[in-house]
Amino acid sequence: MAADIPIIDAHIHLYPEAEISTLAWCTPEHPLAKQHSLEEYNTATGDSKPQGFIFVETDRKNDLESGVKDGSGWKYPLMEVSWLKRIIAGQPKDGEGHTKEDAAMCTAFIPWAPLPSGAVVMEKYIDMVKKEAGDSWPKVRGFRYLLQDKPKGTMLQDNFIESLKFLGRKGFVFDLGVDQHNRGRAQLEEVVEMIDRAHDGVPEEQKVVFIINHMCKPDLTVYNTHTDTSFIAWRTAIYTLSKCNKTYMKLSGGFPEMPDSLKQRSAEDIFDALMPWMTILVASFGASRIMFASDWPVCTVGVGDGAWTKWKKIVERLCWMASFEEEEKRMVWGGTALKAYGIEQ
Incomplete structure (x- = not known):
């Protein structure tokens, strides 16, 4: 990778120690149950420090029904907005692990949003996000409601589709987190139907953009991809999703879906094992719709402190394998993220 190509890391998570109890998934024994700050992130990236990053919500505790009534159920997601505002303003509280000099690094942030509640509630909630974000509001480029662990049919409910159409009308993207490995x-079939319904009858310029997280979390333990039904289903879905020009793919989230033995091997060995999946992603989406994303600090679980650098090497090898030209590499390492999120620089 050429040293002069700027990196935008399109998917990271951060949270201060004082707010760990607000994370819905975080138990005391969880390997990520400690502060993950910009200071630690900068250390993890070493000499390859990105020009910027896109922060994605961390699944804070919430109560959709309470939020609909009085907003109180949205306390912790709005607390996360306030946390990002402090980073962007360069105004940390003591011990939060970021400085005034870090302020420019946040290229965009993607808060949680109550999409199952419908467009009217979404409008109320987004007004509250705007108020909480203050001067950092222009950095809010979209929203996420994590679908990977939600009941079957959640994303196909009328209110959910209505919320997606609302985001499109307002110019926001939707970060799509699903899990083919476990679900x-x-x-994946629901995702295809959801996108079709969200775009049905909508003018092109108002269609919501979908930014797909973590390659849809494929099962990377598969050995024989020629016959495995899981791989074939993933491949079919990826090709189908790529046919919509409003979909983009994050090259991220690979480590959690691998067998533990593979995680500890070299970046070159891991890439060779991932070749069938990487080939499909390049063939379907191309350099203009795939983007580098680390999923830090989740990427460190079972891998260790060198996870960010190892994942970067894997994506570098992908660019080499695909024989990407200079401009195509610039898209993968930052240009696609800027385009997909509608960020002007």
Whole structure:
């Protein structure tokens, strides 16, 4: 990778120690149950420090029904907005692990949003995000409601589709987090139907952009991709999703889906094992719709402190394998993220 190509890391998570109890998934024994700050992130990236990053919500505790009534159920997601505002303003509280000099690094941030509640509630919630974000509001480029662990049919409910159309009208993207490894083919089939319904009857300029997280979390333990039904279902879904020009793919989230033995091997060995999946992603989306994303600090679990650098090497090898030209590499390392999120620089 040429040293002069700027990196935008399109998917990271941060949270201060004082707010760990607000994370819905975080138990005391969880390997990520400690502060993950910009100071630690900068250390993890070493000499390859990105020009910027896109922060994605960390699944804070919430109560959709309470939020609909009085907003109180949205306390912790709005607390996360306030946390990002402090980073962007360069105004940390003691011990939060970021400085005034870090302020420019946040290229965009993607808060949580209550999409199952419908457009009217979404408008109320987004007004509250705007108020909480203050001067940092222009950095809010979209929203996420994590679908990977939600009941079957959640993303196909009328209110959910209505919320997606609302985001499109307002110029926001939707970060799409699903999990083929654990939820199987049916969840990917729902995604295809959801996108079709969200775009049905909508003018092109108002269609919501979908930014797909973590390659849809494929099962990377598969050995024989020629016959494995899981791989074939993933491949079919990826090709189908790529046919919509409003979809983009993050090259991220690979480590959690691998067997533990593979995580500890070299970046070159890991890339060779991932070749069938990487080939499909390049063939379907191309350099103009795939983007480098680390999923830090999740990427460190089972891998260690060198995870960010190892994942970067894997994506570098992908660019080499695909024989990308200079401009194509610039898209993968930052240009695609800027385009997909509608960020002007």
